[in-house]
Amino acid sequence: MRYFKKVTSKSITSNYWAWGKLVGITGFAQIVVQGISFLSGLLLIRILEVDEYAFYTIANTLLGTMTLLADGGISKGVLSEGGKVWKDRNKLGIILATGLDLRKKFAVVSLVVCIPVLVYLLIDHGAGILTVVLVSLCLIPAFFSALSDSLLEMVLKLHQDILPLQKNQVAVALGRLILLLTFIFFVPYSFIAILVAGITRIAGNIRLRKMVFPFADFHVYPSAEVRANILEMVKKLMPGAIYFSISGQITIWLLSFFGNTTSVAQIGALSRLSVVLSLIMVLINTLIIPRYARLRENKNILIKRSFQMTVIISLIIIAFLLIVFLFSNEILWLFGNDYKGLSFELLLCMGGVSLDLISGLFFSLSSARGWVFNPVISISISILTIVIGAILFDISNLMGVLFFNVFLAGARIFIQGGYLGYKLMTLN
Structure with a gap:
């Protein structure tokens, strides 16, 4: 039985109760997620040397920029299109497939643009060649996992099937903390922290696909019409995405x-x-x-x-x-x-x-x-x-x-x- 469905009761009390349950469970789950993330961050701040933490900060900043450029407004287009047909499993699957296909194409350009910048900044702040190579390679799994998770989560959000989504986010955050505790004391380097984040997000995405399957058909192909609609949104948002990928950090x-x-x-x-x-x-x-x-x-x-x-x-x-x-x-x-x-x-x-x-x-x-x-x-x-x-x-x-x-x-x-x-x- 689903925990969260559209509230249809005419009773105001029931309406508030449903919203209270939504906010309460989601809020509690996110407190756990953000609390675990904060503990992971504190662990890195205390364990990593100042220069290693600087490398980690630079890499994370580039990861955010790469993800934003690879999206370019695609997620907003998918949300806007998906909000119109969210009850139709086949149509929602087509919109999701089109969004994922576009993101993969945008990802190649994003990598080509951002990796040289990452290499320059790491070297400029004293990183050795081995560190530069390891950080760059370990950033790629986290980047490609970020390409799909936000679009997959959007399907669950449109249907307000929140509890499985929250459980998955808690599992990803907890898995990251456990892996950090396992390795960071023995290998206190920035590339380990980046690799751990990528591995746990990939595992979370595998579970997300199983959760999304009842709401969106994966056995469909991208649509030219949907692509045109999403790209129309991208044309409007891409200049801002490029600008905010820099100004946001x-x-x-x-x-x-x-x-x-x-x-x-x-x-x-x-x-x-x-x-x-x-x-x-x-x-x-x-x-x-x-x-x-x-x-x-x-x-x-x-x-x-x-x-x-x-x-x-x-x-x-x-x-x-x-x-x-x-x-x-x-x-x-x-x-x-x-x-x-x-x-x-x-x-x-x-x-x-x-x-x-x-x-x-x-x-x-x-x-x-x-x-x-x-x-x-x-x-x-x-x-x-x-x-x-x-x-x-x-x-x-x-x-x-x-x-x-x-x-x-x-x-x-x-x-x-x-x-x-x-x-x-x-x-x-």
């Missing part, structure tokens, strides 16, 4: 190119606390965005739901930042002696992450409805803010880069929030 990019190895390790360690906020984004993308994509085109309902989510997320973020401010020394103690004395830097880092979470919410709400801001306009405004920020702040040190990131995150809220508001207000 701009603090690490700037320190990787202009800062020293210690600063790279510090920003990587401080960013670890963002797993707390990523829990919120996972809940939004799992429970809210798929349902938002399925809402009928009703102006009042869409405005109401958008406003509710913005207020709730803002209140949670304020509470989170207050906790970081009050207990920054205790949090930094967890990271070890190499990172003590960075209390204000930690607050700045989490402030930038918090603002990015809100802008990400606005972007997800817009794209779920198929609304894409003209990339020429949005990127032009963003580049202008980058130029202004680079003039105002010193981007060669950790503090200056963190202020710079907060400034850019505020600009992204203005762009994404303004566009979402415009589209909502102009609905008929």
Whole structure:
């Protein structure tokens, strides 16, 4: 019996109870997932030497960029198309097959572009040839597993079959921690941590396919019509994907190119606390965005739901930042002696992450409805803010880069929030 189905009861109490169960179980599972991920991160911060942790941070940043470029808006296109036919197993399978086929093609280009950048940055920060080769090779399994898991998960999210999805994510996180505990003490190198993440994600994807099979037919071929619809979305989103693949991790990019190895390790360690906020984004993308994509085109309902989510997320973020401010020394103690004395830097880092979470919410709400801001306009405004920020702040040190990131995150809220508001207000 499925735990989660569309709520059809006319009783308001039953409606709230169903939502409470959804949020409660999903929230608990994600607390476990993010808690395990945080423990894995702490383990790496404490075990790896500063330079090895810097290599790990650079590789993870490139992994995020590679994945974003290989997607280029494909996942948004699959969500938008899948939201129209999510009850039809055959049609949903065709959309999934088309999305996976496109991602494989985009992945080749992404690898060709990003691997040379990874090699350059690793060598620039003192990595030996053997380290460069091992890190690059170990990154590939994690990259290819990331190509399919988000699309497979989307099928389960559209059907709100959440419990198996949460179990799989818990298993992947737990498997990663167990493998790290098994190997990292004896082989304390960055490439081991990267390889472990890739292996566990591949295992998780194998289980995901079995879960998705009842909802999407795998014995179908990509559709030219669906490909054209998805590529139409990609054309709108790809310029932004290229831009945000850089700007989304701009603090690490700037320190990787202009800062020293210690600063790279510090920003990587401080960013670890963002797993707390990523829990919120996972809940939004799992429970809210798929349902938002399925809402009928009703102006009042869409405005109401958008406003509710913005207020709730803002209140949670304020509470989170207050906790970081009050207990920054205790949090930094967890990271070890190499990172003590960075209390204000930690607050700045989490402030930038918090603002990015809100802008990400606005972007997800817009794209779920198929609304894409003209990339020429949005990127032009963003580049202008980058130029202004680079003039105002010193981007060669950790503090200056963190202020710079907060400034850019505020600009992204203005762009994404303004566009979402415009589209909502102009609905008929």
